[in-house]
Amino acid sequence: xxxxxxxxxxxxxxxxSPSLFAITILVVIPxxxxxxxxxxxxxxxxxxxxxxxxxxxxxxxxDGYYHTAIWKTLRLSVIVTVLAAILGYIPAYFIAxxxxxxxxxxxxxxxxxxxxxxxxxxxxxxxxxxxxxxLNGLFRLLGLTDAPLSLMYNEFTVIIGFIHVFLPYMILxxxxxxxxxxxxxxxxxxxxxxxxxxxxxxxTLPLSMPGLAAxxxxxxxxxxxxxxxxxxLGGPGDFLFGNLIYDAVVSELxxxxxATLSFTLLFLLGLVVVxxxxxxxxxxxxxxxx
Amino acid sequence: MARVELINIQKSYGSVQAVKNANVVxxxxxxxxxxxxxxxxxxxxxxxxxxxxxxTNGDIVVGGKRINNVPIHKRNLGLVFQNYALFPHRTIGExxxxxxxxxxxxxxxxxxxxxxxxxxxxxxxxxxxxxxxLSGGQQQRIALARAIVIEPDVLLLDEPLSALDANLREDMxxxxxxxxxxxxxxxxxxxxxxxxxxxxxxxxxxxxxxxxEQIGAPDEVxxxxxxxxxxxxxxxxxxxxxxxxxxxxxxxxxxxPEFGKTCVPVARSITLGDAAKGQLMxxxxxxxxxxASITKIDSANAVVEAVDYQGQLARYFVRIGNTQLQAINMIxxxxxxxxxxxxxxxIPEECSALxxxxx
Numbered sequence: 332x333x334x335x336x337x338x339x340x341x342x343x344x345x346x347x348s349p350s351l352f353a354i355t356i357l358v359v360i361p362x363x364x365x366x367x368x369x370x371x372x373x374x375x376x377x378x379x380x381x382x383x384x385x386x387x388x389x390x391x392x393x394d395g396y397y398h399t400a401i402w403k404t405l406r407l408s409v410i411v412t413v414l415a416a417i418l419g420y421i422p423a424y425f426i427a428x429x430x431x432x433x434x435x436x437x438x439x440x441x442x443x444x445x446x447x448x449x450x451x452x453x454x455x456x457x458x459x460x461x462x463x464x465x466l467n468g469l470f471r472l473l474g475l476t477d478a479p480l481s482l483m484y485n486e487f488t489v490i491i492g493f494i495h496v497f498l499p500y501m502i503l504x505x506x507x508x509x510x511x512x513x514x515x516x517x518x519x520x521x522x523x524x525x526x527x528x529x530x531x532x533x534x535t536l537p538l539s540m541p542g543l544a545a546x547x548x549x550x551x552x553x554x555x556x557x558x559x560x561x562x563x564l565g566g567p568g569d570f571l572f573g574n575l576i577y578d579a580v581v582s583e584l585x586x587x588x589x590a591t592l593s594f595t596l597l598f599l600l601g602l603v604v605v606x607x608x609x610x611x612x613x614x615x616x617x618x619x620x621x
Numbered sequence: 622m623a624r625v626e627l628i629n630i631q632k633s634y635g636s637v638q639a640v641k642n643a644n645v646v647x648x649x650x651x652x653x654x655x656x657x658x659x660x661x662x663x664x665x666x667x668x669x670x671x672x673x674x675x676x677t678n679g680d681i682v683v684g685g686k687r688i689n690n691v692p693i694h695k696r697n698l699g700l701v702f703q704n705y706a707l708f709p710h711r712t713i714g715e716x717x718x719x720x721x722x723x724x725x726x727x728x729x730x731x732x733x734x735x736x737x738x739x740x741x742x743x744x745x746x747x748x749x750x751x752x753x754x755l756s757g758g759q760q761q762r763i764a765l766a767r768a769i770v771i772e773p774d775v776l777l778l779d780e781p782l783s784a785l786d787a788n789l790r791e792d793m794x795x796x797x798x799x800x801x802x803x804x805x806x807x808x809x810x811x812x813x814x815x816x817x818x819x820x821x822x823x824x825x826x827x828x829x830x831x832x833x834e835q836i837g838a839p840d841e842v843x844x845x846x847x848x849x850x851x852x853x854x855x856x857x858x859x860x861x862x863x864x865x866x867x868x869x870x871x872x873x874x875x876x877x878p879e880f881g882k883t884c885v886p887v888a889r890s891i892t893l894g895d896a897a898k899g900q901l902m903x904x905x906x907x908x909x910x911x912x913a914s915i916t917k918i919d920s921a922n923a924v925v926e927a928v929d930y931q932g933q934l935a936r937y938f939v940r941i942g943n944t945q946l947q948a949i950n951m952i953x954x955x956x957x958x959x960x961x962x963x964x965x966x967x968i969p970e971e972c973s974a975l976x977x978x979x980x
Contacts, residue, residue, distance in 0.1 A: 400926060415714075437960055513704065513706060513709075515702045515704060515706035516706050516708060518671075518673050518693075518702075518706070519700070519706040519708075520701075520708075520719065521672075521693040521694050522671055522672070522673075522693055522694070522696070522698055522699070522700040523694075523719050523720030523723070523771065524694045524695075524697075524720050524722075524723030524724060524771070525694055525723060525765070526692075529694075529723070530694075533708075533719075534708055537710050538709070538710055595664075
């Protein structure tokens with residue numbers, strides 16, 4: 332009896348060990364290197380002095396430029412998350428409630444875009460919003476404009492690009508939650524006197540919160556950590572914190588600064604996750620994946 | 622409380638007819654059971670009364686008013702679902718008060734009504750708990766309380782006992798009936814369980830493949846089945862092909878190779894009409910086995926082929942010539958065993974005559 336209990340205690344660790352090993356080798360150790368880098372000093376392009384100093388950290392803490400970037404990132408992430416939640420709930424609800432027999436087809440359509448690189452999907456907006464794009468072509472055709480309107484490279488297109496790429500994550504999360512709700516609950520509310528809208532608001536919406544919350548967290552963190560979409564679809568002012576990291580590492584070849592900024596972003600997004608799960612209850616989030 | 626009438630109700634899903642031309646009256650304050658195997662259309666009827674499904678044809682009349690076009694939330698019906706359908710994110714108190722919110726009941730009145738309905742289902746003081754903290758039987762009671770607290774015109778029960786385990790089911794059966802008696806609400810109960818139907822109902826509507834086979838009081842349906850389906854679905858029956866050997870003022874004389882001439886009472890041969898051929902129906906519990914040495918009238922010699930021992934009862938499979946019959950007898954002394962030669966007797970007054978099997 333004792334023996335089997337003990338072996339049962341160890342079994343989860345035994346099962347986890349391959350992934351723990353992979354995470355250690357591929358994530359924890361490389362990140363430790365990056366952390367160490369953040370204390371080095373960059374003396375010239377790609378020339379670092381191995382030392383232990385807080386100069387990089389001090390710069391990030393005090394320079395207003397970085398604070399602006401944090402604020403911009405936070406703001407855009409919130410906008411994208413809220414829009415994705417509203418736009419994502421409707422198709423998720425439809426897929427969950429439809430009596431359509433081949434529901435899997437709808438879900439397949441949802442994940443179909445994942446088969447195309449998201450950079451290509453993002454670039455495709457140039458063909459819609461660009462000067463030679465579909466919209467300008469249409470406007471010209473209708474005789475609305477003579478010269479092409481500049482629709483691209485602003486915050487709006489960045490938001491569109493983000494929603495386009497992240498919406499499936501939101502829909503899938505909400506869908507899973509809705510799918511788990513007992514299909515008799517809404518009818519039960521109806522027979523008790525609730526209108527369709529009241530039944531949705533009182534029963535379905537609160538019960539789908541775990542999925543909605545998980546989807547929101549996912550989209551928020553994914554948006555907050557990205558840099559490619561603003562790079563492709565944004566103007567010079569539409570940068571996120573991730574773009575600063577990209578610039579530091581790729582353009583300025585200042586790896587110590589890039590390392591510092593990376594950890595700053597990691598810390599901030601980690602903080603969001605922790606606060607969020609405190610607020611929503613972590614068990615609420617795990618429910619969505621059950 | 623209200624009388625419910627289904628007039629020529631039809632429901633089709635594409636080419637499938639789930640309910641074919643049903644005419645049923647549910648008397649005010651009565652307990653009526655829709656009984657039948659799964660897919661017979663009984664749940665479809667319940668869903669149509671509640672508004673969750675629309676009839677393809679026909680009228681649903683509640684309390685003298687046609688309600689076909691009344692939306693679900695305005696019908697004032699209490700529906701108890703098979704899986705209870707309690708709101709998991711609401712407390713028991715909030716669950717029960719849910720319907721009161723839409724009826725303009727004040728908070729304090731609602732509290733009082735919730736308390737009262739919990740008393741009725743004999744589960745007081747659980748207002749602040751959540752559904753998943755209660756057992757299946759308790760959740761069942763809450764679902765019932767939630768349905769009756771709104772004082773519905775009609776109480777609709779969709780197999781409410783089928784998710785409970787056997788012992789609890791029998792207790793709840795008695796209790797459910799007692800509650801219905803007390804509040805006197807017109808009740809439509811859907812089940813596939815014949816013993817539930819027989820024990821609880823004022824009237825049973827037996828359905829098969831979308832057709833209402835028979836409507837009647839439990840003993841009526843059991844003793845004088847209107848069709849072969851009803852005879853075989855309710856209880857265990859033996860159906861023997863028979864020819865009509867004559868008719869007199871007491872009944873119809875049915876002649877079978879096994880038992881010779883049996884005079885079935887007029888009241889038990891209504892559906893036979895004046896056909897020349899029919900079937901003699903003998904309930905398994907009305908076939909009595911005795912030792913082969915004792916020969917009674919209306920009897921035949923038989924051999925016991927198998928015994929299904931059930932404690933106070935035994936179910937015997939006996940063979941007379943080429944016919945196998947079922948008999949369920951109380952055991953007095955020692956039960957017969959397979960291979961025993963026995964005498965099988967029937968009482969003509971307990972038999973029924975049914976139309977011949979066409980197929």
